[in-house]
Amino acid sequence: MMGLNVSLFSLLFLSGWIASSIRLMTILLLGSLGAVFTARSGITNIGIEGMMLMGSFVAVWGSYTFGNPWIGVLLGGMAGALVGLILGVLSISVGSNQVVSGTIINLFALGLTSFLSAVAFGTSAPSQVPSLGIVPVPLLSKIPFFGPILFQHGLLTYFAVCLVPVVWWIMYKTPTGIIIRAVGEQPEAADTLGISVPLVRYSCVLVSGFLSGIGGAFLSLGQLSVFMENMIAGKGYIALAALVLGKWSPWGVLGSSFLFGAADALQLRIQSMGLLDIPVEFLQMLPYVAAMVALAGFIGKAAPPASMGKPYIKSR
Amino acid sequence: MEIPSEVRKLAIAAVPPIVAIVLAFLLGSILIFAVGVSPIVAYRSMLDGAFGNIKSFTEVLVKMYPLLLAGLGISIAFTAGAISVGAEGQILMGGLATAFVGTYLGFLPAPLLIPISIMAGFLAGAVWGIIPGYLFAKKGLSVVINTIMLNYIAHYLVNFFINGPFKEPGGYYPQSPRISENAYWPSIIPGTRLHIGIFVALVAVICVYILMKHTPLGVKISSVGVNQKASRYMGIKVEKMIIIALAFSGGLAGIAGAGEIAGIHHRVLSGFSSNYGWDAIAVALLGKLHPFGIVLSALFWAALRVGANNMQRVTQIPVSLVVTIQALTIFFVLISEMWQHKGKLASVTHTFLKRKSIS
Numbered sequence: 001m002m003g004l005n006v007s008l009f010s011l012l013f014l015s016g017w018i019a020s021s022i023r024l025m026t027i028l029l030l031g032s033l034g035a036v037f038t039a040r041s042g043i044t045n046i047g048i049e050g051m052m053l054m055g056s057f058v059a060v061w062g063s064y065t066f067g068n069p070w071i072g073v074l075l076g077g078m079a080g081a082l083v084g085l086i087l088g089v090l091s092i093s094v095g096s097n098q099v100v101s102g103t104i105i106n107l108f109a110l111g112l113t114s115f116l117s118a119v120a121f122g123t124s125a126p127s128q129v130p131s132l133g134i135v136p137v138p139l140l141s142k143i144p145f146f147g148p149i150l151f152q153h154g155l156l157t158y159f160a161v162c163l164v165p166v167v168w169w170i171m172y173k174t175p176t177g178i179i180i181r182a183v184g185e186q187p188e189a190a191d192t193l194g195i196s197v198p199l200v201r202y203s204c205v206l207v208s209g210f211l212s213g214i215g216g217a218f219l220s221l222g223q224l225s226v227f228m229e230n231m232i233a234g235k236g237y238i239a240l241a242a243l244v245l246g247k248w249s250p251w252g253v254l255g256s257s258f259l260f261g262a263a264d265a266l267q268l269r270i271q272s273m274g275l276l277d278i279p280v281e282f283l284q285m286l287p288y289v290a291a292m293v294a295l296a297g298f299i300g301k302a303a304p305p306a307s308m309g310k311p312y313i314k315s316r
Numbered sequence: 317m318e319i320p321s322e323v324r325k326l327a328i329a330a331v332p333p334i335v336a337i338v339l340a341f342l343l344g345s346i347l348i349f350a351v352g353v354s355p356i357v358a359y360r361s362m363l364d365g366a367f368g369n370i371k372s373f374t375e376v377l378v379k380m381y382p383l384l385l386a387g388l389g390i391s392i393a394f395t396a397g398a399i400s401v402g403a404e405g406q407i408l409m410g411g412l413a414t415a416f417v418g419t420y421l422g423f424l425p426a427p428l429l430i431p432i433s434i435m436a437g438f439l440a441g442a443v444w445g446i447i448p449g450y451l452f453a454k455k456g457l458s459v460v461i462n463t464i465m466l467n468y469i470a471h472y473l474v475n476f477f478i479n480g481p482f483k484e485p486g487g488y489y490p491q492s493p494r495i496s497e498n499a500y501w502p503s504i505i506p507g508t509r510l511h512i513g514i515f516v517a518l519v520a521v522i523c524v525y526i527l528m529k530h531t532p533l534g535v536k537i538s539s540v541g542v543n544q545k546a547s548r549y550m551g552i553k554v555e556k557m558i559i560i561a562l563a564f565s566g567g568l569a570g571i572a573g574a575g576e577i578a579g580i581h582h583r584v585l586s587g588f589s590s591n592y593g594w595d596a597i598a599v600a601l602l603g604k605l606h607p608f609g610i611v612l613s614a615l616f617w618a619a620l621r622v623g624a625n626n627m628q629r630v631t632q633i634p635v636s637l638v639v640t641i642q643a644l645t646i647f648f649v650l651i652s653e654m655w656q657h658k659g660k661l662a663s664v665t666h667t668f669l670k671r672k673s674i675s
Contacts, residue, residue, distance in 0.1 A: 046460065108643030112640045288468040288472075295461065
C-alpha cells in the first residue's frame, strides 16, 4: 500500500514537473530559436533580454489597449523586432562590438519599459489585462499521463515547438538557409557571390527580435498577465546559454531549452512543496550552475560559426 | 600659437562623449515633453539634485565610488579584449568577503582591519574574475556567458548567506550582523555618507594608469587586446594575460563592493550593489577605457543617478527616464567612436569595439 502511494505520488510529481518544464521552456526556446538565425549569420546576440523585455511590455500594453491578447502578442513581436533593428544598426551598419551593443540595448530596454509602464499604468499595482489561455489539443489531451503533459499548453508553446523543425528545414534544406550560413561562415566569399551581407544580417536580427518579443509576450500575457519592471530577470541570458549549449542548431536548442526549463521547474516545485531540506537559494541557483557545468562539461572546445562576433566591413 | 599635442589629443578624444551626451539629453527632452513637463524644469531639478548643495554633492561622490572602481576593472578586461560583464557579481562577492572579515576579525584594530578588508574584497572579486578566465583559457568557453551566470550565482549566494549561516543572530530581516566598528571605513565629512573609499578609488586610478601604460605587464595585456596572433608570435602567453586581466578586473570591482559594505551599509543586505556592476560597463565605455576618462564618466553617471531622484521628487518623472538617457548616451558614443576613426589611427576603444573580442 505504501509502495503504491509513493509510486503514484512520484508519477504525479513527474507529470507535473515535465508539464511545467515545457511551459517554462517556451520563452527560452523562442529566444534561442531566434538567436539561431543571428548566430548562423555571424552575430552574437546579447540583446535577447532587451528584446524580450520590450516584447513583454508592449504585449501587455497592446492587450490592455485593444482588449485582445493576440494583438498584444503581435505588437510585442514587432517591438522585439524594433529592438533587433537597433541592434542591427549598431552592430552591422556602425560596426560596433556586438556584445557591447547588446548590453547597452538591454539597458535601454530596461529604462524605456520601466519609464513607459510608469507613464502608461502608473506606479501603483499593475493592472491585469486580457491574457492568453491554455488550449488543450482535442483528443490528444485525453491520453492518460501523456495528454496533460504534452497537450495542455498555450498556443505559443505549440508554436515554439513546431517552429523547431521549420527552422531546421529553413537552415539546412533551403537556399535561404545556405545563404545565411554562408554569411556566417565566410562573409567575404558570400559577398563575392553578390550576396548582401548586411541585408542577410539585418533580416536575421529582425527575425530574432520578433521571436524574442513573442517570447516576452508569452511571459507577460501567457503566464502572469501583468507587466512588471525588469520581469524577464535574466531569461534572455539563459536563452543565450541554451543557444551555445545547443550548439547553434534548432534541435540542439530544443534540448537545451528543455533542460533549463526543467531545472527551473524543479526548483519551483521543490521550493513550493518543501520536499527537500535544501536552502531555497541553492535551488534558485540551479539553472545558472547547470548552464555553466553543462557548457564546461559537455561541449568542450565548441566551434561557433566562423565569423560570429566579427563586424563585416566591406573592403574596397 | 602652438597647441601642445597632448592637449589636442585629449580634446579630440573628448569630442564623441560630449556630443553623445548632448544628443541623448535632447532625445530625453522629447520624452519629458511628451509626458507634459518642461524639459528645462526637469533637467534643472536634476542639476540641483546633484550639485545643489554640499550634502547632495557628497552623495554623488558616494555613488561615484563603486562606479569608478568597477569601471576601471572593466576597462582592464576590455583592453585585453575579454568582454567581462561580471562586475555586478564581483561587487557582491567582494562585499560579502569584507563583511566576513569585518565580523569575524572584528577584534583587530582599525589600522590593520581596514587594509585587510580592502584585500578581502579584492581577492573575492578576483576569484570571481579568474573563474571565467580559467574556463576561457582551458575550455574556450565564452567569457560573456560565464560572467553573466556568475552574476546570478553570486546574487543567490549572498541571499543564501544572509538567510542562513551568516544571518544576524535573532534578527528578523535577511541581513548579516553589523560588522565591527573597527572595520568601518571612516567618513570624510561628518554627517554625510562620504567615506575614505573615494581616496582608495583615486589611488586605484593612478595604479591602473601606471600598470596599463608604464609596466611591461600592462603593455602585454594591451597587446593581447590589439592582436592576439601577433602577441603570441612575440612570445606573450595570451591565455595567462587574459586570466590576469580578468583577475584585476574582478579585484577592482571587489574593492567597490568592500566599500559599499564597510563604508555605507556596515552589513550585507540583499541586492546591496543596485546594478553598479552593469552601469560600470557604460562608465568604462564613456570614459574611453582610459583611467582618467573613467573618473569623469563615473562622476557624470553618479550625478545622473543622484539627480534623477530629485527630478522624480520635483516633477514626478520616473527615475527610469535617466536610465533611458544613459543608454542613449552610450548608443551615440558607439556611433561617434566608429565615425571619428574611419580611416584614421584608431583609439583603444575603437580597436576594442571593432575587433572580434573574446566573447
